[in-house]
Amino acid sequence: MIQEEFPSGGDRFPPTRRSVIEAVRSIDAEERESALEALCAAYWRPVYKYIRLRWNRAPDAAQDLTQGFFVELLERELLDKFDAKKSRLRTYLRLCVDSFVMNEDKAGRRQKRGGNIPHVALDFSAAEEELGATVIDPTKIASPESLEEFFEKEWVRGLFTLAVEELRELCIARERERTFHLFEAYDLQGNEKISYEQLSNEYGIPLTDVTNALAWARREFRKIALERLRELCGSEEEFHREARVAFGWDAK
Amino acid sequence: MNKVLLGLVLGAVLGAIDGATAWFTPAVRFEIMAIIFYSTIKGLIAGVLIGFFARKVNSLPLGILFGLAVGALLAFAVALMPDPTGQHYYVQIIVPGSLVGLIVGYATQRYGAAPATTPATR
Amino acid sequence: MKFLSDRALERLRDATDLPDLSGTHYRLLERIARGGMGVVFTAEDERLQRRVALKVLDLPGAAGDLANRLIREARVLARLEHPGIVPVHDVGTLADGRVFYTMKFVEGHRLDQHIESVASTPDRLRIFLRICDAVAFAHARGVLHRDLKPANIMVGPFGEVLVMDWGLAKILREKNRIEARVVDPGQTIVEKQNRSFESDGALQFSAITQHGMVMGTPGYMSPEQARGDVEHLDARSDIFSLGALLRFLLTGNPEAALAPSATRMDKSLAAICAKASATLPSGRYSNVSELALDVSRYLDGLAVAAHQETVFEKVGRFYRRYRFFILLIAAYLAMRVLILIFMRR
Numbered sequence: 135m136i137q138e139e140f141p142s143g144g145d146r147f148p149p150t151r152r153s154v155i156e157a158v159r160s161i162d163a164e165e166r167e168s169a170l171e172a173l174c175a176a177y178w179r180p181v182y183k184y185i186r187l188r189w190n191r192a193p194d195a196a197q198d199l200t201q202g203f204f205v206e207l208l209e210r211e212l213l214d215k216f217d218a219k220k221s222r223l224r225t226y227l228r229l230c231v232d233s234f235v236m237n238e239d240k241a242g243r244r245q246k247r248g249g250n251i252p253h254v255a256l257d258f259s260a261a262e263e264e265l266g267a268t269v270i271d272p273t274k275i276a277s278p279e280s281l282e283e284f285f286e287k288e289w290v291r292g293l294f295t296l297a298v299e300e301l302r303e304l305c306i307a308r309e310r311e312r313t314f315h316l317f318e319a320y321d322l323q324g325n326e327k328i329s330y331e332q333l334s335n336e337y338g339i340p341l342t343d344v345t346n347a348l349a350w351a352r353r354e355f356r357k358i359a360l361e362r363l364r365e366l367c368g369s370e371e372e373f374h375r376e377a378r379v380a381f382g383w384d385a386k
Numbered sequence: 387m388n389k390v391l392l393g394l395v396l397g398a399v400l401g402a403i404d405g406a407t408a409w410f411t412p413a414v415r416f417e418i419m420a421i422i423f424y425s426t427i428k429g430l431i432a433g434v435l436i437g438f439f440a441r442k443v444n445s446l447p448l449g450i451l452f453g454l455a456v457g458a459l460l461a462f463a464v465a466l467m468p469d470p471t472g473q474h475y476y477v478q479i480i481v482p483g484s485l486v487g488l489i490v491g492y493a494t495q496r497y498g499a500a501p502a503t504t505p506a507t508r
Numbered sequence: 509m510k511f512l513s514d515r516a517l518e519r520l521r522d523a524t525d526l527p528d529l530s531g532t533h534y535r536l537l538e539r540i541a542r543g544g545m546g547v548v549f550t551a552e553d554e555r556l557q558r559r560v561a562l563k564v565l566d567l568p569g570a571a572g573d574l575a576n577r578l579i580r581e582a583r584v585l586a587r588l589e590h591p592g593i594v595p596v597h598d599v600g601t602l603a604d605g606r607v608f609y610t611m612k613f614v615e616g617h618r619l620d621q622h623i624e625s626v627a628s629t630p631d632r633l634r635i636f637l638r639i640c641d642a643v644a645f646a647h648a649r650g651v652l653h654r655d656l657k658p659a660n661i662m663v664g665p666f667g668e669v670l671v672m673d674w675g676l677a678k679i680l681r682e683k684n685r686i687e688a689r690v691v692d693p694g695q696t697i698v699e700k701q702n703r704s705f706e707s708d709g710a711l712q713f714s715a716i717t718q719h720g721m722v723m724g725t726p727g728y729m730s731p732e733q734a735r736g737d738v739e740h741l742d743a744r745s746d747i748f749s750l751g752a753l754l755r756f757l758l759t760g761n762p763e764a765a766l767a768p769s770a771t772r773m774d775k776s777l778a779a780i781c782a783k784a785s786a787t788l789p790s791g792r793y794s795n796v797s798e799l800a801l802d803v804s805r806y807l808d809g810l811a812v813a814a815h816q817e818t819v820f821e822k823v824g825r826f827y828r829r830y831r832f833f834i835l836l837i838a839a840y841l842a843m844r845v846l847i848l849i850f851m852r853r
Binding site: 478489497 | 830832833836837839840843844847848851
């Protein structure tokens with residue numbers, strides 16, 4: 135086996151979790167709920183922002199629609215109709231959102247849906263702030279290509295945000311909080327001028343420690359992000375395609 | 387064809403042609419066969435010498451110069467012999483003879499096959 | 509959760525693209541290219557103190573399809589020791605789970621970029637002959653390249669020519685025939701069937717390409733390769749690609765006919781191109797050496813096997829080959845006539 139011939143230089147890649155597409159169709163209610171949580175955690179932000187921009191809804195209405203969409207996703211088993219060979223999951227979900235909003239408009243429903251999706255914290259005010267921080271040209275948002283692009287970017291942002299949070303929890307669990315701070319300072323804050331030397335001086339640690347810490351953090355972040363992504367894909371081919379998009383490999 | 391053989395054949399052929407053109411000089415026409423014969427031998431000797439030179443020295447300019455010199459020298463030796471009337475034909479013999487040597491020198495450098503130990507060049 | 513700006517997303521993408529070389533004896537220098545399944549960087553081999561090219565997969569997992577393919581590529585390269593084929597140095601798995609291999613770092617330009625600086629047809633043909641040398645060697649070792657194209661040929665600063673990117677190579681003479689997998693979306697043209705799975709003892713593969721799977725580059729791919737008829741691919745498929753490559757070298761386009769105003773000499777080249785890239789394999793050269801021989805003969809001013817010359821073409825070629833010599837003889841004869849005229853006066 136190649137793994138035996140070429141032993142990994144570091145941590146082994148964790149076992150793959152079951153895809154949410156499969157899990158959401160499970161006969162086990164707990165598994166279904168867990169899958170929906172994962173789906174919601176990954177997609178609620180892009181869905182909310184999409185509804186705000188594409189359908190031009192006020193924040194309150196967009197919140198209702200976002201929550202309503204995920205409830206409908208589960209109740210009407212919309213993912214049963216998803217075919218990984220024909221489209222990407224996120225494209226399918228986006229089109230489902232469009233249908234859902236149009237149907238809600240037709241039905242004239244305005245009732246507030248009760249409660250959040252279980253165990254997923256939907257911080258709509260934070261999402262609203264992020265929307266404000268994002269520079270969007272309203273004249274360009276209307277075209278299908280730009281909508282797809284916008285949804286894609288927000289989906290990547292959501293995926294990476296979840297991965298960063300999971301990395302933070304991992305660092306806390308392993309008592310590597312400083313590692314996370316270094317990662318946050320260098321890779322997350324978008325400061326072009328920061329250097330390894332500056333961090334070394336700031337934290338009073340050798341340069342090699344900064345290098346090693348960042349290498350470890352990036353490695354773990356990548357692993358977590360890919361694992362999360364794999365859960366959200368319906369097939370290996372889709373996973374490869376979506377990984378290329380999420381990590382921008384085709385653009386480089 | 388190797389360089390020596392090419393020089394020999396070309397020298398002999400051009401020597402024969404060179405000798406045959408003596409037919410246009412009426413004064414020597416009666417001994418045309420002897421002229422052709424000896425001119426062929428001269429060309430053959432020149433060709434062999436030039437071919438050996440080309441085998442040893444791989445240089446087009448030097449090969450041409452050597453051919454020119456050998457052709458001129460052998461032609462001069464022939465031109466020293468007067469016709470029965472005592473006339474010498476220096477220009478008519480040396481110039482064509484030199485040119486034949488030049489041609490053989492060029493051909494052996496350019497077209498002759500090098501010996502097996504000599505690396506082929508492109 | 510902290511908001512990730514667009515800039516932060518870019519930085520994360522760049523940072524996670526870099527391979528984690530801890531635990532290896534390589535030091536990362538810079539990224540140089542991105543391929544269909546991974547990235548190529550330059551790195552410093554700290555043991556031997558030399559620069560190498562390091563190709564690493566995008567996705568982790570040493571037992572996956574892509575990993576198998578990359579390792580297979582490295583092993584194919586390792587068995588092809590030839591000055592025209594880039595040598596591989598090392599293969600392994602990084603700390604982040606990604607499989608990599610290192611190879612000779614080739615400084616130079618891709619052929620499609622270099623060719624503009626090569627003005628003369630004979631020089632372009634000499635480059636082509638060096639490519640043929642490398643491919644013929646690979647065929648002799650039972651390896652087909654299957655993706656010969658200008659972008660996969662490098663020309664170094666001293667004129668060295670290297671055939672690169674053996675990722676789609678097919679090994680003909682393994683005990684269990686092993687074929688490349690199509691997983692690379694950047695190169696796959698059409699997928700017609702699902703993959704089936706098989707494995708070989710020596711080289712682990714998770715799938716065998718069945719009839720209907722297409723891979724290669726349009727314009728350079730043989731018709732049988734374009735059809736996905738992988739079971740019948742042989743050396744003549746690479747010869748088709750070489751024919752297209754030759755056409756590219758002569759015209760800048762792998763599918764262009766040679767110029768209508770082609771001279772008699774160009775007709776020979778056109779015939780060589782046409783024979784090499786004949787639609788049916790039976791119409792092509794049977795091996796690369798035959799193709800190379802015809803090109804060599806063209807360079808030497810001799811008749812080529814691909815083109816049946818007319819008498820006029822033969823005379824013309826003879827004249828062109830021996831032009832200077834013929835002119836010397838003519839000069840000699842002219843000089844003889846002048847002497848005669850001079851004598852008559």
